[in-house]
Amino acid sequence: MASAITGTFAARHIGPRTDEVTHMLDELGYASLEEMMVAAVPSSIRQRDPLRLPPALSEPEAQAKLRAMASKNVVKRQLIGQGFYDTHMPAAIRRNVFENPGWYTAYTPYQPEISQGRLEALLNFQTMVADLTGFDLANASMLDEASAAAEAVLLMARANRKNRDGKIVLDSNIFPQNLAVIRGRTRALGIETEVTDLTGGLPEGTIAGIVVQQPGNDGAIVDHAEIIAQAKQAGAMVTVIADLLALTVITPPGEQGADIAVGNTQRFGVPLSFGGPHAAYMAVGDKLIRQLPGRIVGVSVDDAGRPAYRLTLQTREQHIRREKATSNICTAQALLAVLAGFYGVYHGPDGLTAIARRVHGHAVRLAQALKAQGYALASTEFFDTVVVEVSDVSATIAQACEAGYNLRRFSDTQVGISFDETTTNADVAEVAAVFGVVLDDAEDTASAIPATMVRTSEFMTHEIFHSIRSETQLMRYMTRLQNRDLALDRTMIPLGSCTMKLTASAEIEPITWPEFAGIHPYVPRDQAAGWLELIESLEGWLAEITGYAAVSVQPNAGSQGEYAGLLAIRGYLDAQGEGHRNICLLPSSAHGTNAASAALAGLQVKVIKTADDGSIDVDHLDALLAEHGANVAAIMVTYPSTAGIYEDRIAEVCQKVHDAGGQVYVDGANLNALVGIAQPGKFGGDVSHLNLHKTFAIPHGGGGPGVGPVCVAEHLVPYLPSDPLRDEAAAPVAATQYGSAGVLPITWAYIAMMGADGLTRASQTAVLSANYLAKKLSGHYPILYTGNGGLVAHECIVDIRPIAAETGVSAEDVAKRLMDFGFHAPTMSFPVAGTLMVEPTESEDLAELDRFAEAMITIREEIAEIERGEAELETSVLRRAPHTLAAVVDSNWDRPYSVEKAAFPVPSLKVDKYFTPVGRIDQARGDRNIFCSCPPVEAFEN
Ligand SMILES: *Cc1c(COP(=O)(O)O)cnc(C)c1O
Numbered sequence: 005m006a007s008a009i010t011g012t013f014a015a016r017h018i019g020p021r022t023d024e025v026t027h028m029l030d031e032l033g034y035a036s037l038e039e040m041m042v043a044a045v046p047s048s049i050r051q052r053d054p055l056r057l058p059p060a061l062s063e064p065e066a067q068a069k070l071r072a073m074a075s076k077n078v079v080k081r082q083l084i085g086q087g088f089y090d091t092h093m094p095a096a097i098r099r100n101v102f103e104n105p106g107w108y109t110a111y112t113p114y115q116p117e118i119s120q121g122r123l124e125a126l127l128n129f130q131t132m133v134a135d136l137t138g139f140d141l142a143n144a145s146m147l148d149e150a151s152a153a154a155e156a157v158l159l160m161a162r163a164n165r166k167n168r169d170g171k172i173v174l175d176s177n178i179f180p181q182n183l184a185v186i187r188g189r190t191r192a193l194g195i196e197t198e199v200t201d202l203t204g205g206l207p208e209g210t211i212a213g214i215v216v217q218q219p220g221n222d223g224a225i226v227d228h229a230e231i232i233a234q235a236k237q238a239g240a241m242v243t244v245i246a247d248l249l250a251l252t253v254i255t256p257p258g259e260q261g262a263d264i265a266v267g268n269t270q271r272f273g274v275p276l277s278f279g280g281p282h283a284a285y286m287a288v289g290d291k292l293i294r295q296l297p298g299r300i301v302g303v304s305v306d307d308a309g310r311p312a313y314r315l316t317l318q319t320r321e322q323h324i325r326r327e328k329a330t331s332n333i334c335t336a337q338a339l340l341a342v343l344a345g346f347y348g349v350y351h352g353p354d355g356l357t358a359i360a361r362r363v364h365g366h367a368v369r370l371a372q373a374l375k376a377q378g379y380a381l382a383s384t385e386f387f388d389t390v391v392v393e394v395s396d397v398s399a400t401i402a403q404a405c406e407a408g409y410n411l412r413r414f415s416d417t418q419v420g421i422s423f424d425e426t427t428t429n430a431d432v433a434e435v436a437a438v439f440g441v442v443l444d445d446a447e448d449t450a451s452a453i454p455a456t457m458v459r460t461s462e463f464m465t466h467e468i469f470h471s472i473r474s475e476t477q478l479m480r481y482m483t484r485l486q487n488r489d490l491a492l493d494r495t496m497i498p499l500g501s502c503t504m505k506l507t508a509s510a511e512i513e514p515i516t517w518p519e520f521a522g523i524h525p526y527v528p529r530d531q532a533a534g535w536l537e538l539i540e541s542l543e544g545w546l547a548e549i550t551g552y553a554a555v556s557v558q559p560n561a562g563s564q565g566e567y568a569g570l571l572a573i574r575g576y577l578d579a580q581g582e583g584h585r586n587i588c589l590l591p592s593s594a595h596g597t598n599a600a601s602a603a604l605a606g607l608q609v610k611v612i613k614t615a616d617d618g619s620i621d622v623d624h625l626d627a628l629l630a631e632h633g634a635n636v637a638a639i640m641v642t643y644p645s646t647a648g649i650y651e652d653r654i655a656e657v658c659q660k661v662h663d664a665g666g667q668v669y670v671d672g673a674n675l676n677a678l679v680g681i682a683q684p685g686k687f688g689g690d691v692s693h694l695n696l697h698k699t700f701a702i703p704h705g706g707g708g709p710g711v712g713p714v715c716v717a718e719h720l721v722p723y724l725p726s727d728p729l730r731d732e733a734a735a736p737v738a739a740t741q742y743g744s745a746g747v748l749p750i751t752w753a754y755i756a757m758m759g760a761d762g763l764t765r766a767s768q769t770a771v772l773s774a775n776y777l778a779k780k781l782s783g784h785y786p787i788l789y790t791g792n793g794g795l796v797a798h799e800c801i802v803d804i805r806p807i808a809a810e811t812g813v814s815a816e817d818v819a820k821r822l823m824d825f826g827f828h829a830p831t832m833s834f835p836v837a838g839t840l841m842v843e844p845t846e847s848e849d850l851a852e853l854d855r856f857a858e859a860m861i862t863i864r865e866e867i868a869e870i871e872r873g874e875a876e877l878e879t880s881v882l883r884r885a886p887h888t889l890a891a892v893v894d895s896n897w898d899r900p901y902s903v904e905k906a907a908f909p910v911p912s913l914k915v916d917k918y919f920t921p922v923g924r925i926d927q928a929r930g931d932r933n934i935f936c937s938c939p940p941v942e943a944f945e946n
Contacts (some may be wrong), residue, residue, distance in 0.1 A: 013063055014762030016158070017754075019771050019849035022249030025769065027850065028776040037768040041681060043793035044771060048655045049687040055680055056232060056548055060759025063510045067815030070749060071160060074519035076534035080405065082276060082524040084412040085223075085389050085422025087149055087739065089249075089271040089583035090522070091858050092425055095347045096475050097273060100414055100482040101116065105703070108512070109492035112299075115819065115829050116314035117306075117886050121485030123313035126301045128271075128468055129345030132936040135264040135463035136251040137517040138258025139287035143298040144315075145269075145341035146284035146707065147333065147560050148740035149245065150185035150728065152180075152266040153215060155297050155331055156243040156286060158604075160213030161195050161265060162330065163295050164321060166239040170212035171196040173240075177203075182245060183738040184728040186215070187622035188735025192606045202231050211240040218246045218257065222382040223389025225254060227456045232261045233812025247424075248272065248285075249385040251807040252353070252360040254457045257294055262456050271424060274340055277515070277746025279739065280560060281709030283340035289664040291319075293934060297331030299707065300339075301941050304930030307884070307890065307923035311431060311943045312923050316934055325600070327609040332563040332600035335712075340866065346482065353464040360424050363388045366423040366432045370453050374443045376558065382418060385454045391423040392439070404438045410419045410527055411435075455470045466938045475932065484610050487856040488921045490828050492703075496848045496856060497778075500799040500831040500841025501650060503596065503676045503698035508720040511701055515746055523742035526729065538578050539675075539742055542752050543713070549755075549763070550672065550692055552564035552685025552715040556724040560743040562673045563597040565693025565712030566915055568737045570605035570714055572691055572723035573638050573667045576735055582665065585637040589654060589661070591620050598671060607637055609825060610711060618647030618789035618801075620657055634708070642703055643684060644670040644797035646787040648774070648843075650677070658688025667691065672715070675699040676799035676845065677771055684715075691716045701754035702747050711744050711751070769846035770798045773853055777844055780857040784864040799843035802860070808838055809855035809880060811870045812877045814838050818863055820898050823886035824909060825859040826918040855912070889919040 008017045010022070020028065025037065034040040042050075045901050062067065082090050085267050093102065101107045113119030113126075128146040133142035146152035150930040164170070172190060174183060176199050178420050183199065187275070190197050200207050202216060203226060214235050219225050226242065236241050242255035243264040249271055255264045270282035288296055296318065302316025351359065364387055369380055371390045382391035391414050394400045400419050404411045409431070412420035421435060436443045451458075491497075497504040514520060523532055542557040559565035570588070577585050590600035591612045602609050610628055613621040620641065629636065639661045658668045670689035676699045684692045695704045696711040716724060728736035742748070758766065778787045778800035788801035804815040815838050819829030831841040844853055866882055869875040877883055877898050897903060908914050 006128055009762060009765060010777035012060055012598050012762060014041065014759070014765060015755035017508060017758065017762070018766055018846045020769060020773065021849070023731040023773065025848035028772050031779055032775055037765070037772060040772060041275060041768055044726060044791065044795040044797065045650050045681055046654070046792065047650045049682040051680065051682050051686070052942055055760035055763065057755065057760045058109040059547055060235060061756045061760055063757065066753050067510060070514045070623060070753065074517050074539050075535040075539065076515065077519045078531040079522040080410045080531065082410050082422050083423065083435065084410050084524050084526050085420060086412060086526060088276055088279070088524055089422060089424035090276065090426040091271045091273050093273040093275060093343070094347070094350050096478050097343060097350065100479060102517065104486065104492050105493040106486040107342065108508060108705050110489055111497050111502065111704050111828060112338070113231055116925050118311065118490040118823055118828060118923045120313055122338065123301050124485055125342040125345050126338065127130065127313060127938050129341040129350055131270070131466055132345060132348040132464055132469070133248070133285045134287050134937055136256060137246060137287040138256030138461065139265060140290045141293060141300070142285050143296055143300045146266065147287050147297055147335040147336060147564065147740045148280060148282060149266065149268040149284045150182045151282040151737065152286050152565070153243065153245050154186045154683065156187035156264045156822050157190060157213065157215060158297055159297065159330070160241040162239050162369045163211045163292060167210050167212045168403070169252060169552070170240065171198055173202065173207060173211050173214045174199045175202040175214070175216040176200060177219050177222060178215060178217040178226065178245065181728040182217070183703050184222045184732050184736050185731060185739060189604070190739070191735065192574070192604065194606065201339070206231070206234050206238055206381070211235070211238055213241040213243060215243045215245065218244050219250055219387045219389060222391045222414070222424070223386040224383035225385045225387055225457055227258050229455055229456070236261060247387065248359050249356065249363065251459070252463070253364065253459050255454055255459050258287070258289070259461060263292065269341070269344040272344035273515070274343050274649060275521035275746065276524050276643045277521050278523045279742055279745050281337055281340050281746055283337035283344055283745035286577050295330055298333050298935050302930050303866070303935045305927050306925050310922060311939050312925045314539055314927065314930050316936060317928050326596055327599040327603040329596065329600040332567060332597050332604055333561070333596050334563050335561040335710035336451065336708040338707030339709060340772055342593055342706065349468055351468045363425065363427065363813070364451070364453070365424050366599045368450050369443060370421065370432055371452060372437050372450065374439060375442050377439070377441050379439065384452060386452050386477055387539065388424065389420055391418050391420045393418050403936060404435065407434055408439055408478040409435055411526060412603035414649055417606050433870055467941050468819050468938055486825065490918060495826055495828060496844065496852045497828040498830045498842045498844050498856060499828070500801070500832065500843040501674060502704070502831065503674065503843060504704060505701060505845040506847040507701050507750060509705040510757070511540070511750045512703070514749040514753070518579035520749060521746065523904070535745060538752050539745065542748055545755050546694065546713055546715060549679055549683070550694065550715045550738060551685030553718040554721045555713050555715045556725060557711060557713045557745070557748060558725045558738050558741060558743040559693065559712040559714055560738050561692055561708065561710040561808045562712040563601055564737045565714045566597055566601035566636060566671070567604055568714040568725045569669055569691040569693055569716070570601055570607060570638065571735055572714065572720045573583060573669065574605060575589065575723035576667070576720050585635050585666065587627070587632050587636045589636060589639040591641060593618070594640060594642060594673065595646060595673065596638045604853065609711045615650065617650055619651045619653065620659065622653055625657065625660060629664045630658060636661065636664055636666035640669040640671055642674065644674060648796050648799035648801060648841065649789050649791040650797050652792060655687050662688070666881060671700055672800065677767055679767045680760060682765050685717060693719055696751045700751040702750045709747055710746050711747060727735050742821065766846040773844040773848060774798050774800050774842070777842055777853055777857060781860055784861050799841055802830070802842060804839040804840060807867055811867055812869060813882055817882040817885065820924055821863050821866070821885040822859060823920050824906065826913065826916065827856060848882055857909060872922045875900065884918040886923060888921065888923050891923060
């Protein structure tokens, strides 16, 4: 059996070799992987039949299939616009960041000492966005423009104390996809919206907030000063959805008195990729900072008083605020924000402005020529988009397509043409020719930007946007930042609940192929035939793996999958005349996004207690059902449980909720212990989401991109999220039908190359490795929970609390000390405070598992020194960790332990040593003094 995978892709994806598997099984006392799984997994849920997936492909075979699908996409020059534009990703950024595992395999920077590089890159992004929009600060990315606009609306509804119960007024000149997503979000919460043409002034009634788009859907630049003033007068807040490139030349919303700006940063060097992933942004003034959703990078100091970056206000995260969280965003678009930030560093303000002027010049030239020929334009004041009346829209679009250009079908009588960074003079002439217009060569200097809207303020004045102009400098800057961080390219990242597994090169390479990357999300379907084929087969495979009827890949993170799934439940219940059911039951250990998503879906959260063994307290569930049964809409359970256990009574729990008339949501983010083992759609789930950026090989990107497909049983199929451009019956949760389609080839290739056997073996190996580590560590630390056969599932919780009680050494101390060993810490204090949750995944070989165990056991010895009174906590090697190079070579070394102990706690480190660039960071100070843009260079002196 074991040798069946030799020579396959699976044998390279899975870390432990056959003999290593045997060794680990011996340690645990099982004769085979199957025998171990029989002991661990309740038989009531075990899958009997193998997955029906196509036979596993080799790397070259998978590449050939992907090439064949890619070649079915038709790449035109994309002039559709509507929020998505062609752009040049500088090759230096592509090779050094986008295609570099040092960047794309990093984890979310919760452990800031090993994340200084990506935190700096994200801070560049924040500074750039804040400057361009004219606001005090921006967050480190949102999922997409449409959902960012929806979050802005909810923020206004929440933050506006004065007109608390007022309606939200949406200008009719907003992109339709943004309107669709905003309306879905507000409908779920009963927030009233009204769509109207705000150029005619504010409508009657109490208004909590208004939303306008700049430039508008039809490309028009409108001076919003007047409407913003009126809104303020009426006590309403203002959100402007703004195009960042346009903001280099037009007055930014922050200067016009708006409260919030949101938008997409895709056109800053990130490919179209059929709709995503792209980093959206949100920027606000100082007074809204504590309500700003998403992650925010801020500046604090380390133990030597040097500036150091960290995520600020982390306590706002969903895990703490739960159903009171301001947003359910967890995974965002970190990697894409890093890319856009580097694009800003590469071009600087002058370069960006030059691009904007060129793009604008193209649009002006075309508009003038069309006007001279008698064409009617929707607006004569615009940035990059010309909307023009034609006699036969279909014929014009077909003719342009023939010439190699996609135009936008704007209305039954108008087409839209949006230019971008890649547009050439020849392109403009060819497009003009489609309209029967001959362009002369004369360079035009005219502007179509209203005089009152010409930007006069400076932006991106920080040194970082001026100091790096040669490629040598840029390459070294990117490498320097990368080297400050620990990603999967250097070490195992044993993060429970996060599944940091291998992303194989053969999986990720295709995402930059132009036939995938160059497709606009709103092209005619026949131009995306390859994409649609890939997505259809992937959705089918995921349905087979989970045992559900249908899957939508639209949600662009796990949180969005949860939200979509809960909306599906609500839609179904409504249709059954059960719309009064508004309670969502959640175990106390649930992931924080569950509670936040339930709240956003308009559900009221009731918490189910956790029993002593970490499982759901079934008696308490019974009591809750007895009391609230008639109003229970759903239970959300994570399986395997957040405690990392295959709960025995899961089928029974599902049955009880069904008997009470509720639906069952199985959080499948951690499917790594289930693929090929058990199917949530078969053991009681009505709906689940998956995290392709955990179980299915999409890399974490330092905090995104992600894909959170929502999988549903037959009765919920009509309620899957709809296409935002076609219908709003079931609320879309993203701007495009397939969300972050651009990274789906990774998962496609992973499943295609692993096949049913490879995937099953991966799950088994993940469980084996977690149990091997649990066994090795259990002699030194208590393992908090175990299930059947004393086994855990794919992760185990190491309990530091007894040690903390006795010695004061905290889980944080252990996490920081692990950095001195070159490790990224396990998940800290989730789901139980004071613990570390370890998930090795199947990708780590035995030597790496042993290296981790050695580090943990060495640390236990260091703790014992405190227990024995040989070391003081405050001056211990644990509390003073991590140790920088600067600290250990300091000639004034005055610590009670040796330099060798600090830097080389185990001998292997003498050859391969990673030093954190900063010492332990002062978290509290960073939250007290919030500073969220690039610090001045002087801050780093001495
Ligand atoms: C990671 C995770 C989520 C949230 O997923 P995101 O992609 O970060 O939004 C939800 N539930 C569980 C159990 C998770 O582990």
